[in-house]
Amino acid sequence: MVSILGILTMQTTLSPESGVRPKNTLPEKNTVTLTINGSVHQLELAPWTTLLDALREYLHLTGTKKGCDHGQCGACTVLVDGKRINSCLTLAVMKQDTEILTIEGLAGENGLHPLQTAFIEHDAYQCGYCTPGQICSAVGMINEGHAKTTDDIRELMSGNICRCGAYPHIVDAIEEVMQLDSNA
Amino acid sequence: MTNFSYFRPGDLNSAIGDLITHEGAKFIAGGTNLLDLMKENVERPARLVDINQLSFNSIEETEGGGLRLGALMTNADTAYHENVQNRYPLLSHAILAGASAQLRNMATNGGNLFQRTRCYYFYDLATPCNKREPGSGCGAIRGFNRIHAILGTSDQKPETACIATHPSDMCVALAALDAVVRVTGLAGERTIPFADFHRLPGDEPWRDNTINPGELVTAIDLPAKGFPQYYAYIKLRDRASYAFALVSVAVALEIENNRITDARIALGGVAHKPWRKPDAEAMLIGQAVSVADFQSVAEALTEGAKGYGHNTFKIELAKRAIVRALQQAAKLEPTP
The missing domain is CATH 1.10.150.120 ([2Fe-2S]-binding domain)
Incomplete structure (x- = not known):
């Protein structure tokens, strides 16, 4: 047991980035509140979750597509406060207090947009x-x-x-x- | 991307305070370039300080008769702002020549200044790059360098070699307009003339600009003189839209009675910063509008240009683009 602890300690000490990164390399998830297509959703998300991944992986709104994931293709385009953006190049945690509209929210009571x-x-x-x-x-x-x-x-x-x-x-x-x- | 912590300060002091007390922290505004680089592991901040709650998102008149562009205003809102379109159409055109509508809706004016190069070797962690990893070498000089710099490069010592270009269109216009960058740090506020904001690679190609750690850009000031009558922005690239410049040229002229009374020419896509040469611009002052003079200026402006193989075509391309842009600005040729 001592040796296992020793190894763990050594790895921590020898980490090339020790002192730069927080010791806990997995920061706690935060509650992120997103308003999507008129509904409010509370999600437990790590800060590095992009808006695109929050939509697809956590809310299963898979209409928004992941093409390049680098803002080069536009497949992930959604509307935030009425303006189109690439959802792959923004963090979900940064888009609280906004109105997000995805392809799933475009059709109204009277049918398709x-x-x-x-x-x-x-x-x-x-x-x-x-x-x-x-x-x-x-x-x-x-x-x-x-x-x-x-x-x-x-x-x-x-x-x-x-x-x-x-x-x-x-x-x-x-x-x-x-x-x-x-x-x- | 590497894990990081996140903080959203409500005011400027806590933003700067948080950044300097957390090693490896970076500011994030629009995030369009930073998050892309983080996904490639080129940037690995330990903490992101989200400045979007700060109040630098307006355009205001300055006492000198110019405009103050808030650092957090988006590129789109700036380019389509009535005062920018009417008084600084060169800036509006340059912004709209860059990126896509989606990216311009996200990217901020402050962030645009901090764009990193799109050099392939900077992005490719498997190759050396003095900008990404100081002292490791330059993959571009003997590699595929079609998009790379021809002016102001650093190519004498392997450990400081760099032929990267600055990718911005907006900054080319800001350079031509003699904009001033306002920054705030722990020591208070200071202003940086646009020509001094970005730097050439020199002995420290890993430094893109002259800002100090912990300083934050709060605004960009445009002088009163906006050149609304005689201007042109030409961008040459591999496709008609949504591509970085191989060569771009911003021209702003003042012409009275067919004599040029002021001339500004800035080049993009050819150097580590927007390229200006006041001596070359001065050749036009007091002269009548003439294509022969424009050709002499193009020679002077590109004096010392050096190709590295794939990008050698840029030297002639830049000269022709300069002449064309001057002709368009002087209205010798219709703007497409």
Whole structure:
């Protein structure tokens, strides 16, 4: 027993980062309160849990997708206080006191959100993996109000990658909801 | 990512106090670059001090007739702010040329200044990098260096070699506009001219800027002169949107009676910091608008440029981009 304790002590002492890291390398989980799609959730989360992982792994809201996990693909796009962000690049603990909207919260009592309907009508996807992020991003873009032309849409949707290449139909679907005339 | 503790202070003093009393602590604001680097284990803070409750999230008029951009204001809110769009359109354009709409909604003005390089070798823990691990060497100089620097590099000694570039678009415009960075630390508040905020790699490539430990950027001041009439921001990259610059050029001109009375040119994607050369800019003062002069300025601005193989094309690209940006700013050529 003594030798086991000795080894444990040695490992602690020899840790290259001792003195920098807290001795307890697993900080206690904190209660994190998140408001998602109008419902309040209390979760016990470690501070390094991203908003994306909180949604998918702890709340089982798997509509929000993990693509690259580095803010390069946009599959994880959600709306926070009406603004689109990459949920992979923020911590859940940092998004308390905000209103989070995911793809699961878009449809209302009267059915699908107009963008969801337009994506179906325009066949704006192939595999569908990027679609929740595309739709949440388009909702955010329309809220922002800076897109006036087809080129604006393409530029302001560039944070959402579609590996199937469904871009023309995605732009068509968004234009229809924005009532932009693509032939204008 | 490595485990860490988290603290969300309510005021500036407790933010700075907490940071300096916890070894290995880092501030987090938007987190778009820091969390990415933490997932790659390039950054391994022991503690994150979340400054989002501090009150630096507004844009205000300064006494000198300029604008004070709060450090916690997002890049998107800054770029689309009426006063920025009308009085500093160069800054607005530069911000909107960077990242994606989602990232601009998260990233803050203060955080933009602290972006780390996107050098592949900085991100790759299996290779040497003097910026990530001082003294270990530079993987880029003899590696794939298409995106790397051509000006102001450090390449004489292996233990300090670095040809990384600063990735920001916003900072290129801020450099051209002679912005001033306001920081607060234990010793109180001080201001840093933008040209002195970032540094060249020199003998310490691991230091990106001149800020001291425990100091926090609270605002960026824009001088009254915003160059709303004659300006251009050109960004050249491998795809039309959402990519870092291979070369970018910010130009701000003042022209009266077809004579140039003030000229600012800053380059992005070519050096460890936004690249300016006041001597080259001065060549234009008092001159009539002329493409021949623009070509001379482009030569002067890129004097001493050095390629490392894959990135050698940037030297000619930068010269042509400078001439094009000057032509656009002077309205000799329509802005696309």
